[in-house]
Amino acid sequence: MIIVFAGLVVVAFLLTHVLPGDPAQAAAGRNATADQVATVRASLGLNDPLIVQFARYARGLLHGDLGTSVFTHEPVMSDIGQVLPSSIELVIAAMVINIAVAVPLGVLSAYRQGRLADIAARLVVVLGAAVPVFWLALILQLVFADQLKILPLSGQLGFGYSVPHRTGIVTLDALLAGDPGAFFDAVSHLILPAVTLAAAFIAVITRTVRSSMLGVLEADYITLARATGASEWRVVIQHGLRNALLPTTTILGMQLGWMLGATVLVESTFNRTGIGAYMVTAVLQDDLYAVIGSILVIGVVFIVANFLVDLLQLWLNPRLRETGRTAAPSGAGDAGTDVPLELAR
Amino acid sequence: MTGPGATSLTARLLGRPAPLTARAGSRRRSPVIERVAVAVVLFVVLIAIIGPWLAPQDPYLVNLPDSLQPPSMAHWFGTDVNGRDILSRVLTGARTTLSATFIVLAVTTAIGILIGTAAALAGRVADEILMRVCDVGLALPPIVLALGLAAALGPSLTSAVIAMIATWWPGYARLVRTVVTETRDAEFVEGARMLGVGRARLIFRHILPNSLNIMYVQVTLDVAAVMLVISGLSFVGVGAQVPSAEWGAMIAAAANNVQNGWWALLFPGLAIALTAVAFNIAGDWLRVRTDPTLRGR
Amino acid sequence: MSLLRISDLRVSYPGPSGPVEVLHGLDLDVEAGARVALVGESGSGKSVAARAILRLDTDAALAGSIRLSGTELTGLPAKRLRAVRGSGAGLVFQDPLAALNPVRTIGWQIMQPLVIRGVRRSEARRRGIELLGRLGVRDAGHRFDDYPHEFSGGMRQRAVIAIAVIAEPKLLIADEPTTALDVRVQAQVLELLSGLADERHMAVLLITHDLGIVASFAESVVVLRHGRVVERGLTDDIYYRPAHPYTRGLLGAVPRIDADPSVRLATVPPGTAAADAGPGDDPGQPEMPGEKQNETESP
Numbered sequence: 001m002i003i004v005f006a007g008l009v010v011v012a013f014l015l016t017h018v019l020p021g022d023p024a025q026a027a028a029g030r031n032a033t034a035d036q037v038a039t040v041r042a043s044l045g046l047n048d049p050l051i052v053q054f055a056r057y058a059r060g061l062l063h064g065d066l067g068t069s070v071f072t073h074e075p076v077m078s079d080i081g082q083v084l085p086s087s088i089e090l091v092i093a094a095m096v097i098n099i100a101v102a103v104p105l106g107v108l109s110a111y112r113q114g115r116l117a118d119i120a121a122r123l124v125v126v127l128g129a130a131v132p133v134f135w136l137a138l139i140l141q142l143v144f145a146d147q148l149k150i151l152p153l154s155g156q157l158g159f160g161y162s163v164p165h166r167t168g169i170v171t172l173d174a175l176l177a178g179d180p181g182a183f184f185d186a187v188s189h190l191i192l193p194a195v196t197l198a199a200a201f202i203a204v205i206t207r208t209v210r211s212s213m214l215g216v217l218e219a220d221y222i223t224l225a226r227a228t229g230a231s232e233w234r235v236v237i238q239h240g241l242r243n244a245l246l247p248t249t250t251i252l253g254m255q256l257g258w259m260l261g262a263t264v265l266v267e268s269t270f271n272r273t274g275i276g277a278y279m280v281t282a283v284l285q286d287d288l289y290a291v292i293g294s295i296l297v298i299g300v301v302f303i304v305a306n307f308l309v310d311l312l313q314l315w316l317n318p319r320l321r322e323t324g325r326t327a328a329p330s331g332a333g334d335a336g337t338d339v340p341l342e343l344a345r
Numbered sequence: 346m347t348g349p350g351a352t353s354l355t356a357r358l359l360g361r362p363a364p365l366t367a368r369a370g371s372r373r374r375s376p377v378i379e380r381v382a383v384a385v386v387l388f389v390v391l392i393a394i395i396g397p398w399l400a401p402q403d404p405y406l407v408n409l410p411d412s413l414q415p416p417s418m419a420h421w422f423g424t425d426v427n428g429r430d431i432l433s434r435v436l437t438g439a440r441t442t443l444s445a446t447f448i449v450l451a452v453t454t455a456i457g458i459l460i461g462t463a464a465a466l467a468g469r470v471a472d473e474i475l476m477r478v479c480d481v482g483l484a485l486p487p488i489v490l491a492l493g494l495a496a497a498l499g500p501s502l503t504s505a506v507i508a509m510i511a512t513w514w515p516g517y518a519r520l521v522r523t524v525v526t527e528t529r530d531a532e533f534v535e536g537a538r539m540l541g542v543g544r545a546r547l548i549f550r551h552i553l554p555n556s557l558n559i560m561y562v563q564v565t566l567d568v569a570a571v572m573l574v575i576s577g578l579s580f581v582g583v584g585a586q587v588p589s590a591e592w593g594a595m596i597a598a599a600a601n602n603v604q605n606g607w608w609a610l611l612f613p614g615l616a617i618a619l620t621a622v623a624f625n626i627a628g629d630w631l632r633v634r635t636d637p638t639l640r641g642r
Numbered sequence: 643m644s645l646l647r648i649s650d651l652r653v654s655y656p657g658p659s660g661p662v663e664v665l666h667g668l669d670l671d672v673e674a675g676a677r678v679a680l681v682g683e684s685g686s687g688k689s690v691a692a693r694a695i696l697r698l699d700t701d702a703a704l705a706g707s708i709r710l711s712g713t714e715l716t717g718l719p720a721k722r723l724r725a726v727r728g729s730g731a732g733l734v735f736q737d738p739l740a741a742l743n744p745v746r747t748i749g750w751q752i753m754q755p756l757v758i759r760g761v762r763r764s765e766a767r768r769r770g771i772e773l774l775g776r777l778g779v780r781d782a783g784h785r786f787d788d789y790p791h792e793f794s795g796g797m798r799q800r801a802v803i804a805i806a807v808i809a810e811p812k813l814l815i816a817d818e819p820t821t822a823l824d825v826r827v828q829a830q831v832l833e834l835l836s837g838l839a840d841e842r843h844m845a846v847l848l849i850t851h852d853l854g855i856v857a858s859f860a861e862s863v864v865v866l867r868h869g870r871v872v873e874r875g876l877t878d879d880i881y882y883r884p885a886h887p888y889t890r891g892l893l894g895a896v897p898r899i900d901a902d903p904s905v906r907l908a909t910v911p912p913g914t915a916a917a918d919a920g921p922g923d924d925p926g927q928p929e930m931p932g933e934k935q936n937e938t939e940s941p
Binding site: 003004005007008011012126127129130131132133134135138139141142146257258260261262264265268269279280283284286291292294295298299302303 | 477478480481484485486487488489490492493496569573576577580581582583593596597599600603604607610611613614617618619621622625626
């Protein structure tokens with residue numbers, strides 16, 4: 001894990017030296033003279049050899065210093081700290097939708113394999129995965145906000161609502177402030193972006209759950225559970241589901257990171273603050289340290305999410321607790337434990 | 346993994362009927378959807394090749410008086426904000442979007458095979474180093490890394506392609522390494538080696554062909570994913586630039602005038618979605634056909 | 643009246659070109675408290691029969707009659723069928739590791755048949771621990787909360803038996819209960835089943851290919867080949883006076899500790915008339931390959 005992070009830092013730093021546009025120029029301002037730019041360059045330490053700059057940067061990182069945004073002149077760390085909670089809110093909402101839709105759909109699809117419900121579900125899923133997320137955002141806006149006018153177009157709070165900033169997560173802050181009106185308004189603003197973000201990921205999870213479930217349903221212990229007189233519902237959910245979810249949780253963990261990455265395509269369209277919108281702006285403005293900072297933060301979240309998922313696996317799969325090996329859950333079958341690479345994107 | 350006596354991929358694709366599934370009683374649905382998907386794939390590839398010649402009008406010609414005309418007999422898909430015929434732009438853009446996608450996939454496949462095979466066959470140390478490098482590449486969501494790289498290289502379709510290549514190859518290297526490692530340790534290779542087959546011949550005639558089967562499937566499945574990222578990069582502004590008819594860029598341009606011209610938004614998006622769906626279904630079908638254990642899933 | 647009466651049971655599965663019948667008219671009676679063995683090689687249809695009784699294969703199409711305690715099971719609505727499963731008849735499987743849910747504790751699985759019948763958890767737990775102990779698991783109270791992978795093979799099979807009998811069924815269907823176990827453990831498990839059967843006046847339908855265990859356990863035997871019954875009778879009769887060449891072949895194939903090691907074990911070569919002879923055929927000696935015999939196959 002450390003190695004990976006270190007590698008990330010190196011890559012991120014190297015990126016900066018390929019980024020066009022002179023950071024000193026941008027910092028000094030459009031109308032600065034050559035001398036002023038040179039002064040700024042020196043003060044930013046951009047004249048030192050690469051290694052020295054890197055060492056300085058790495059040391060700064062250890063202190064949580066991600067450099068200063070050339071655009072806002074604020075420390076990148078604090079900028080990101082401002083915008084990250086909003087992205088986390090969006091990702092969590094999308095995850096909730098993802099799980100709430102994909103798991104039942106996958107189970108249903110597996111249980112009714114080959115029949116209409118299965119085929120319909122898989123078709124919807126395939127479409128969800130193929131539609132570009134940035135396009136879906138616009139289409140949903142057009143249909144639900146513009147034409148049907150049942151959901152807000154953009155932003156995080158409607159006009160006239162305001163919520164004191166506590167965590168940065170607007171819905172949470174509304175709850176903490178005891179303002180149910182603002183809360184529901186914030187939630188309504190969250191729906192379209194969250195659904196948009198979740199769409200492609202729902203496809204993957206539905207397929208994974210379906211695949212695992214198919215393997216599980218063929219297992220002997222399922223037949224035996226039926227033989228004791230348990231109802232179909234109980235057999236599938238109480239006896240079977242936990243087994244089918246084992247490989248799914250791994251993928252869900254990875255999806256947390258990917259969702260955060262996908263915010264770059266969604267947040268700007270919905271006019272939401274967040275690390276995605278922040279990174280896009282930074283990229284378009286050649287804001288060096290902001291770009292690197294964003295990449296690093298997203299990378300860290302990704303790594304941490306995977307780690308947490310590994311812990312979750314220990315809880316869900318009793319056989320891992322003993323040996324520490326990653327044992328394949330019995331009955332989940334080859335397709336259940338095999339993570340096809342297309343899911344890994 | 347399949348041994349040297351196994352039928353080749355093409356033979357399997359071209360017509361041996363599907364054998365009985367292991368589980369007694371599985372119904373076999375006739376592969377209508379899959380066939381349609383493959384047809385669409387071929388159609389799209391065809392368009393990518395001859396699209397620009399099929400376009401009824403100049404996709405780049407700005408014609409402001411005709412701005413944002415709804416679909417009509419003159420303009421089947423309507424016009425965009427600059428008065429350009431959307432149908433022509435979609436047809437032209439096919440080549441842009443798809444060739445970018447295929448270049449990315451071709452190059453990353455090559456790099457992946459190179460590095461993956463090297464990692465698998467060149468000893469522990471090389472393996473460790475190369476795989477660590479891959480880990481770093483895989484530690485980020487692809488779009489984030491590609492965005493950073495494309496930005497660093499200066500916004501253009503070429504940058505986007507290079508950025509994508511840099512982002513995508515670790516996945517393939519990993520995959521190839523795994524497959525080659527398995528094949529390397531397979532008995533038939535051992536047998537060949539004992540018969541005195543030379544190293545190079547061993548690699549090219551025995552190990553690689555078996556590894557490649559899995560790559561065909563993976564690449565087909567990845568077409569959609571890569572295309573989505575590339576068009577996403579264009580949408581954000583670091584990929585194909587104005588006035589390119591690249592589908593993602595078209596969507597970005599349409600975003601400002603959605604209420605007045607939904608057609609400018611709809612058709613490029615549909616083009617992407619349709620292509621992605623077709624490739625995904627085809628890729629899935631390919632996967633099931635080449636790996637009998639997955640049937641019925 | 644028999645506890646279990648199977649009449650002319652036919653089971654078909656969907657195949658690539660229409661349904662395929664795998665069991666061709668099985669007749670089987672099990673009296674209350676009796677021990678009957680259903681014997682045959684792999685593919686003979688014996689497991690199919692076992693699963694068909696409780697209608698555990700949704701793919702399978704049944705024709706004929708299965709009466710348990712007078713109730714006709716074929717065509718029984720799902721809700722009533724579920725009531726029969728577990729409390730009318732219980733099922734034990736071959737591979738105890740596969741038969742146990744890896745992510746649930748043994749205790750949870752043993753308690754389930756009672757919990758779904760409305761028994762309070764504390765009571766179900768008490769009865770489960772008691773049963774597990776009765777089946778020979780030491781320290782049952784603690785082991786109750788273990789997971790299947792923490793149990794040995796023999797103990798797992800005891801757990802599976804506990805699950806099958808805890809709801810006090812009148813009939814226990816044991817499908818190859820000892821095949822996956824060590825020989826020593828096999829004997830223990832069979833003794834357990836025997837003891838349970840006696841205590842509870844429970845009938846046992848033992849399904850197996852292993853003629854060695856049948857002798858000590860079952861009172862009567864039904865021999866199945868290719869989905870048809872080729873011989874039936876009391877254990878002693880079958881063993882000492884096998885009527886059908888196939889049965890003779892099966893018996894001859896059982897290794898015996900007092901056999902002359904230089905004499906090869908008998909086998910039933912596939913394709914010979916002995917293998918294919920129908921149930922009503924003239925017994926005689928097993929045919930040598932090349933000779934023909936009447937092959938009247940009874941419907």
